[in-house]
Amino acid sequence: MIESFFTYEFLQNAALAGLMIGFVAPLLGVFIVVRRLSLIADALSHITLTGIAASLLLEKRVTAINEWNPVYMGMVFSVTGAILIEKLRKVYKHYEELAIPIILSGGIGVGVILISLADGFNTDLFSYLFGSVTAVSRADMSTVLVITLLVLAVVLLFYKELFVLSFDEDHAAVSGVNGKLIHLLFIVMVALVIASAMQIVGILLVSALMTLPVAAALRISKSFKQTIGLSIFFGELSVIVGLITSYQLSVPPGGTIVVTAILILIGAIAYRKVSGQLSLKGETI
Amino acid sequence: MTDNKVLEMDNVSFKYEKETVVKDVSLTIEAGQFFGLVGPNGSGKSTLIKLMLGLLKPTKGSIKLFGSPVRSFKHWEEIGFVSQKANSFNSGFPATVLEVVKTGLISKTGLFRFYNKNDREKAMQALKTVEMEDYFNHNIGELSGGQQQRVFIARALVSDPKFLILDEPTVGVDAKHVADFYQLLHKLNRNEGITLLMVSHDIGTITEHASHVVCMNKTIHFHGESHEYKAFSNEDLSQLYGHPVQQLTHNHGEVDPRD
Ligand SMILES: Nc1ncnc2c1ncn2[C@@H]1O[C@H](COP(=O)(O)OP(=O)(O)OP(=O)(O)O)[C@@H](O)[C@H]1O
C-alpha cells in the first residue's frame, strides 16, 4: 500500500485531494447543519451533476473543447444553483425549504436528459456519481488546493460573522453584520467545495461528508470551536480510512468513506449514551 | 443640536401584510432618559422596536438613531438589544455561554479580527453582572429559560452600549433576579448615563422605575413622565386595553394585613 502510494501519482493526488476535502467539507458542514440547511448540500450536488452532463455533451458535439475539465462546468452550475436557491428562498418566504427540492429535481431532470443525449451512461459517469481513486489528476488536485485555501480564508476572515449569523440573525443585523453578503459568500463556498469534492466522494455522497461528521461531533461537543475541531477530525478519519479500504477492496471511495463516517456516527451516539449513564452513576454514588 | 437625541421617530407607520400595526408614531428619546413602553398583547410594541433597529422598514415616516437614519447607521456598538424572543434560537446549538456573550462584541471587534483575551475578560465581567459567570462553560441550550435570558442580557451589556433596548427582558427570570436587574438598570441609567427603553407588562414596576412612559396600541395613547402616568386612572387604562386593568401596586416591605 505504502509502496504503491509512492509509485502511483494518481494515488498521491487522490490522497492529497481527499485530505483537503476531508478538512473543508465538515468545516462548512458545521455552519450548514446548525442553520438547518443540510439539504442544501444535496441540492447543490445534484445540480453539479447537470453541469457535468452539460460538459460531457459539449465535449461530444464540439470537438474544440475536448480538453475541458467537466469539473469546471460542474462548479459553474453549482454556484448558479446556490444563487438560485437564495433567490427562491425569498420568493417562498414562508416555505424556504421548497427551494431545495425545486433545484434538486430540476438539476436531476435536466441532467438525465443531457447525459442521454451525450450517450454518457458509462464508467466515467459512474466515477462522478460515486467517486474514484484513479480519476484525480494533478490539475484536479491543484483546483482542490485553490478552493481549500479560498474556503479557509473566508471562514477565518468571517468566523465571527458566520457564527453570529448562524446563532441569531436578528442580533447579527443589529450588530451591523451584512448578513446577505456573507450568506451569499458562504453558499458560494459550499457550491465550490461540493463540485471539487465530487471526484473523490462522488456527487451522490458528497453531502454526507458535509453532514455526517458534524452529526457525530454534535453528540459530543459543548462549544462551537470544539464542534468544528471534532467535525474536521471525523471528516479526515472517514476520508483516510475510506480511501485505503477503497483501494484495497477496489470499490468506489464514496461508499467506503460514507460507511466509515456512519460507523463514527454510531460510535459517537454510543459514546454519549455510555458517558451519560456513567455520569448518572457518578452522581448517585 | 441633535447631539443628545438618541432616538427620533417621526410619523412612523408600518404594516406586515395588509393590516397596519403601527400608526403615525412620533417618539423622541433623549440621552439619559429611561422609557417604559407598555400596551396590550399585539399592540405593536415589538414591531416598533424592530422598526427602530432597522430590522423592519417603515411604510411611512423616518427613524433616526443618534442623529443618523437607521438605514445608514453604523455605530451598532452603541446599541444593546434584548429581543422578546431571545430564547427562540435552535436549542441544540453547540455553543457555550461565553461564546454567545462574546458575539455582543462583534460590532466593536472589526472585520477580519478575532476576539482576544480582553474581549473574554469583558464577556466574563458582563456575565458577573447577571450572576451567570459560573456557567460560562455550559452549553447555552442546556440552561433554563430564565438563565438563558440573563445570558442574553449580558450579551447586550458587554459592548458598553449607550442605548439599551429591552423587549420584555425579564420574562421567565425569577423575582430575585428581576429585582437585581432593575437595580442594575438604575445603576446604568443614573451612574453611567445610559439611555433605556424597556417593554414590560408589569405596569406598576415599570412606571416606578422609568422616567417616562409610552403607552401604545397601534398609535401612542399616552406619552409623558411616569408620575403623570401614575395619575392615569385604571378606567382609562381599561379602555385602552379593552378589558379591566388594575395597576399592580407594590407595597414595599409593608405587609398586607389580610395575610
Ligand atoms: N411577522 C409577522 N407577520 C405578520 N404579522 C405580524 C408579525 N409579527 C407580528 N404581527 C402582528 O402585528 C401585531 C403587533 O405585534 P407585536 O409583536 O408588535 O405586538 P406586541 O405589542 O409586541 O405584543 P406582545 O405584548 O404580545 O409582545 C400583532 O397583531 C401581530 O399579529
Ligand SMILES: [Mg+2]
Ligand atoms: Mg412583543
